[in-house]
Each structure stands twice: as C-alpha cells, then as structure tokens.
Amino acid sequence: MQLAERAAVIRSKNAGPFVLTIDVFFDDDEGYARAKASPVLTREGVAEVYGVAEHSVTGVHWNDMVRGIKISMLRWKSASDPYCSDIFGAHLHTPLAVCEIG
Amino acid sequence: MSSSTGPRVRILSFVNHAAPGNGHEEAIERAFEWGVDVIVAQGTGSDWGPYWLGSGTQVAANQAANVRAYVRAAVEHDVPFIFSFGIAGADPHLDECLTQFDGLCKAEGWQLEVAVIRSELSKEYLREAVAAGARVTPVIDGVGLVAELGQAEIDATSHVVALIGPEPIMAALGKARNGVITGRALDIGLFMALPMMRGIPTAVAAHAGKLLECGGFALSPNDSSQPIWAEVTMDGFEVRGPNPNYQPTVRSMVGHTFYERSNPFIEENPGGVLDLTEATYTQTEQGVYCAGAKWIETPYQVMLEGARRVGFRAISVLGVRDSFLLGQVRAWSDNIENMIRTSDRFRDAVEGGTLTVQTRIYGLDGVLGELEPNKDVTGHEAAVILDVVAQDRRLAEEAAYFGFMRLFTSPYPGRKTTAGNAAAPFMPVVIPVSDVYEFSVQHLLPLADPITPFPMTVQAFPGWQSVQEEKPRCS
Numbered sequence: 001m002q003l004a005e006r007a008a009v010i011r012s013k014n015a016g017p018f019v020l021t022i023d024v025f026f027d028d029d030e031g032y033a034r035a036k037a038s039p040v041l042t043r044e045g046v047a048e049v050y051g052v053a054e055h056s057v058t059g060v061h062w063n064d065m066v067r068g069i070k071i072s073m074l075r076w077k078s079a080s081d082p083y084c085s086d087i088f089g090a091h092l093h094t095p096l097a098v099c100e101i102g
Numbered sequence: 103m104s105s106s107t108g109p110r111v112r113i114l115s116f117v118n119h120a121a122p123g124n125g126h127e128e129a130i131e132r133a134f135e136w137g138v139d140v141i142v143a144q145g146t147g148s149d150w151g152p153y154w155l156g157s158g159t160q161v162a163a164n165q166a167a168n169v170r171a172y173v174r175a176a177v178e179h180d181v182p183f184i185f186s187f188g189i190a191g192a193d194p195h196l197d198e199c200l201t202q203f204d205g206l207c208k209a210e211g212w213q214l215e216v217a218v219i220r221s222e223l224s225k226e227y228l229r230e231a232v233a234a235g236a237r238v239t240p241v242i243d244g245v246g247l248v249a250e251l252g253q254a255e256i257d258a259t260s261h262v263v264a265l266i267g268p269e270p271i272m273a274a275l276g277k278a279r280n281g282v283i284t285g286r287a288l289d290i291g292l293f294m295a296l297p298m299m300r301g302i303p304t305a306v307a308a309h310a311g312k313l314l315e316c317g318g319f320a321l322s323p324n325d326s327s328q329p330i331w332a333e334v335t336m337d338g339f340e341v342r343g344p345n346p347n348y349q350p351t352v353r354s355m356v357g358h359t360f361y362e363r364s365n366p367f368i369e370e371n372p373g374g375v376l377d378l379t380e381a382t383y384t385q386t387e388q389g390v391y392c393a394g395a396k397w398i399e400t401p402y403q404v405m406l407e408g409a410r411r412v413g414f415r416a417i418s419v420l421g422v423r424d425s426f427l428l429g430q431v432r433a434w435s436d437n438i439e440n441m442i443r444t445s446d447r448f449r450d451a452v453e454g455g456t457l458t459v460q461t462r463i464y465g466l467d468g469v470l471g472e473l474e475p476n477k478d479v480t481g482h483e484a485a486v487i488l489d490v491v492a493q494d495r496r497l498a499e500e501a502a503y504f505g506f507m508r509l510f511t512s513p514y515p516g517r518k519t520t521a522g523n524a525a526a527p528f529m530p531v532v533i534p535v536s537d538v539y540e541f542s543v544q545h546l547l548p549l550a551d552p553i554t555p556f557p558m559t560v561q562a563f564p565g566w567q568s569v570q571e572e573k574p575r576c577s
Contacts, residue, residue, distance in 0.1 A: 013362050014362060016148065016364075016544070017151065017541055019242065021363065025353065025357060050473055051473050051475075058364060063356065066357065068360060068366070070364075070365070072365070074242075074244065074245065076472075077471065078245060079148075080151070080245075080541040081540070082413070082415065082491045082538045083460050084151075085470070086469060088149060088150075092469070092470070094470070095475070
C-alpha cells in the first residue's frame with residue numbers, strides 16, 4: 001500500500017526558505033508500525049526517493065504519541081532561487097507519498 | 103488542571119494577514135465570555151519569499167479590515183492588542199499597514215494610543231556592528247549564504263529586518279493605552295510578552311506562543327482564518343476553540359508543533375531553546391491542556407532577514423496538444439534554451455551571468471523539475487512556460503521574445519505542423535512579471551541588549567503619519 005493511502009495526513013512545507021519539512025500522521029497503530037519498519041522512512045531511503053544526496057536529508061523524527069513522522073531536508077531549489085517551482089514548498093510531498101510501505 | 107492561584111493570562115489569537123472566517127464575530131464574543139486579557143495576532147513571515155522584503159511593496163492583504171472586529175472588541179472591553187504587521191515587516195510594509203490602520207480608526211471613530219516598534223535595522227547600525235567585531239553568521243550552512251555578514255552584503259541588501267523577541271514588546275506594554283504594533287517579529291514572542299511580565303516561566307510562555315501563533319490552524323479542522331484562545335498559568339495552558347466548529351484535539355495541537363519546523367521537539371529562539379520532548383497534551387472538557395515544555399538559555403541572538411535584487415523576470419506561455427510534439431516536448435524546449443544561450447545576441451550576457459533561461463513544462467516536470475521520475479508526458483496536453491531572468495526588463499523581454507519566436511516557428515524533427523508549433527494564449531506573448539530577489543541575509547546577530555535597537559514610539563490613531571524617526575546606532 002502506498003504511504004499516501006495509509007496515512008491520514010501527508011504534507012510538505014517550508015521550514016524557512018531553505019528547508020523542506022514533510023509531516024506524516026497515521027490514525028492507526030498498524031499503519032504507523034509499518035511506516036516505522038519501512039526502509040523508505042530513513043535518511044538514506046528519503047534521499048534515494050527524492051534523488052538527492054543523503055547529507056541533505058537533515059532528519060527523520062518520530063512521535064509515537066500522535067503517530068507522527070517528520071522528515072526534513074535541504075530544498076533542492078530554495079524559495080530564494082529564481083527558478084523555484086514551489087515558493088511555499090507545499091506540494092513537494094509526492095515522491096514520498098507514492099512509496100510502498102507494505 | 104490549571105493552577106487555581108497565581109498569575110493567569112488569557113489570550114485570544116488570530117492571524118491578521120488572512121481575512122477572518124465565518125463566525126468570527128460570535129467566536130470573539132465567546133472568547134470574551136471565557137475572559138480575555140490580551141488579543142494577539144501575527145502578520146509577518148518569510149514564507150512568501152524574498153520578493154516583498156526586497157521590493158518594499160506589500161501584499162494586497164487588507165490588514166485593517168482583517169483586524170476590525172478584534173480591535174473593536176479590544177476597545178469595547180478595554181484590553182490591549184499586540185500585532186505584528188506587514189508580511190516582510192520592514193519600514194515600508196509597516197507604514198503601508200499603519201496607513202490602512204489609521205484609516206480604520208478614523209472610520210470607526212476610535213481614538214487609540216498604540217506603541218509602534220519598528221524592526222528594520224539601519225545600514226549604519228549593521229555596518230557599525232560588523233566593524234565592532236560582531237560575527238553575524240548564517241542560520242543554516244550549505245545554502246549559499248555568505249559565511250559572515252560583511253559590508254558588501256549590507257550595501258547590496260535593500261532592507262534588513264530583525265525578528266524581534268518578546269523583550270521590546272514587554273518594554274512597550276503598558277506605555278500606550280491600547281497596545282503594541284510591530285513590524286517583523288518572532289511569532290511566539292508576541293504571545294510570550296504578557297505572560298512573562300506576569301511572572302509565568304519562559305518555557306510555558308513560549309510553548310503557548312507556539313500553539314497559538316497560527317490562530318485556528320492548530321485546531322481541527324485546521325483553519326488560520328479562525329481564532330484560538332488559551333488560558334496560560336504557571337505550569338501550563340489550556341487551549342480552546344472559540345468557534346464551536348473548530349476545536350483543539352491532542353493531534354491538532356501536536357500536529358501544529360510540527361508545522362513549518364525542521365525538528366518537532368527542539369526550536370532555537372532568541373535567548374533560548376524551546377524543548378518540547380517531554381511536553382504533555384491532555385484533552386479536557388473544554389479543550390486541551392498543554393504542559394511539560396523546557397527552556398534552555400543560550401546567548402541572545404536575533405535572526406536577520408534581508409533581500410537583494412537579482413534581476414527582472416519575463417515569461418511566455420505556450421500550450422502543446424499535439425501528441426507527436428508532446429512525445430519530444432522536453433528535448434524541444436531544451437533545444438530552444440540552448441539556442442538562446444548560444445546565440446550571438448545573448449551569449450555574452452549568459453556567460454556574464456546577467457541572463458538566465460529555463461523552460462517549465464506543466465504536464466511533465468513543472469513541479470518537481472529535475473527530480474521528476476516521469477520522463478515522458480503521460481497526458482494529452484502540456485503548458486510550456488519560457489522563464490527568463492535578466493539584469494533588466496528590456497533584456498528579459500527581448501530574450502523571452504526571441505525564445506517565443508524560436509519555440510513557435512523553429513522546425514523540429516518530423517514536424518508536420520508547419521504553420522506554427524504550439525498554441526499562444528496571450529497577447530502580448532511576452533509577459534513582464536516582476537523584479538526578482540533572493541535572500542542575501544538570513545543570519546544571526548548577537549545582541550547584548552534586545553530592546554535598544556528596536557525603540558518604540560507612542561502614536562495616536564487616527565492622526566498617524568509616517569515619520570522617519572532617527573534609527574538607533576550600534577553602541
């Protein structure tokens with residue numbers, strides 16, 4: 001099953017002009033557990049999915065209380081770049097959203 | 103849940119650059135039934151990119167109309183308000199908003215006394231700070247920001263603002279009868295000011311600021327056009343939704359601590375780090391009670407933002423519906439980009455860095471660009487946007503016109519549509535967009551004194567006039 005099908009919320013946004021942050025929230029424990037076990041939701045996995053260098057993925061954070069995941073990465077084109085395609089960074093979640101997490 | 107004795111501050115919050123949503127007037131009344139000590143609304147941010155800061159122009163938000171119902175309530179109930187105005191929040195943006203606000207006060211028949219705090223630092227101040235040895239370093243490495251702010255960047259940047267902390271606001275509260283208006287400010291600082299003045303710990307005040315800063319966005323459903331309310335006490339705070347259709351849940355509260363942050367638990371602020379690793383959120387009868395934040399003191403620094411002009415953008419748009427061309431649309435567009443770059447006419451400008459070109463193809467790679475895994479158009483149509491940024495408008499438009507003509511008329515392999523290659527929807531075919539800016543300053547300025555660089559003046563509304571007060575020098 002794709003991440004976007006299983007998650008209740010999946011969203012991307014700027015955290016400042018140079019960093020993209022992606023939040024994922026699950027409504028069910030099983031979906032969250034599968035996400036936690038998935039190799040995609042690691043710094044290495046995210047880098048591969050987006051096609052960026054691993055060091056530009058600055059963190060993958062977990063919050064069990066709300067079944068939430070936060071992935072942060074340097075923007076490949078920042079909001080400061082004249083050729084940025086998404087000033088707010090609000091629509092850059094799709095490479096992760098279509099990943100299979102079992 | 104909350105302490106029954108001790109200081110208590112009840113805050114009604116909304117976002118002032120968004121038009122208030124349905125039911126906000128009833129919601130304001132409801133909040134005042136619970137009790138309100140201060141109305142706080144932020145309206146600045148870097149989210150809208152460097153354009154506003156660089157150009158000095160203001161987004162077309164009617165901030166006066168947005169605050170009307172809230173200021174009316176504040177005046178009727180004799181409680182202060184604290185607003186940050188102007189998105190980019192430098193002097194011209196603040197002035198524009200204050201002009202509108204002045205008009206609002208006149209139309210409503212109010213006589214207000216407000217402390218105005220400007221966030222823009224003068225170039226003299228920055229030059230002196232740097233010359234005196236202040237090390238002003240980027241907030242983030244590896245993104246092309248200069249390693250240490252120097253005279254060159256200060257000179258090239260049009261406006262530099264600081265995200266002022268709660269301290270200048272605390273110094274201003276109580277000095278003017280109706281409240282405080284600032285330019286660019288740290289969002290949570292606006293909310294921290296009154297609780298801290300009443301003796302509530304910084305950790306609690308900052309945690310409350312974080313949950314309240316985007317108004318109803320922290321409620322369920324998320325909607326920043328709705329208000330939010332909290333009662334802040336020594337140990338924590340209870341959040342409620344004044345509009346019954348927008349209510350806090352544990353998930354909406356914690357979800358908001360994620361919003362626009364790179365780390366969900368740790369956040370650096372002027373003078374300290376807010377640590378929410380052990381924060382607790384408990385559903386109560388009327389809302390959610392939040393506690394458990396920690397504040398770890400660090401040397402005081404404010405974040406600075408500044409933008410500089412990089413050129414002028416002109417675009418041209420073409421629609422492609424023919425499947426044969428769609429099958430080679432990226433190669434076709436890349437070829438035209440190369441024609442522009444290698445032409446006699448533009449080669450020198452390209453090599454000199456005063457002209458850049460890109461084609462964005464919606465229907466193929468407009469959103470993800472080079473990261474798009476799909477290399478072929480899978481639909482039946484695409485839009486090709488030729489995007490030119492050059493040092494001045496004349497050059498940008500000339501290159502865009504040249505590119506349009508090449509896109510529209512040049513032969514490509516196997517072409518059958520020899521009367522014109524694509525659909526041109528607009529005349530003029532070249533659309534001048536705007537000056538283009540980049541963030542030249544996103545740096546941290548150490549401050550021994552968080553108040554003096556940001557003086558307040560008490561102003562009467564209506565009757566306000568923009569007077570350029572002399573800006574503080576760096577002592």
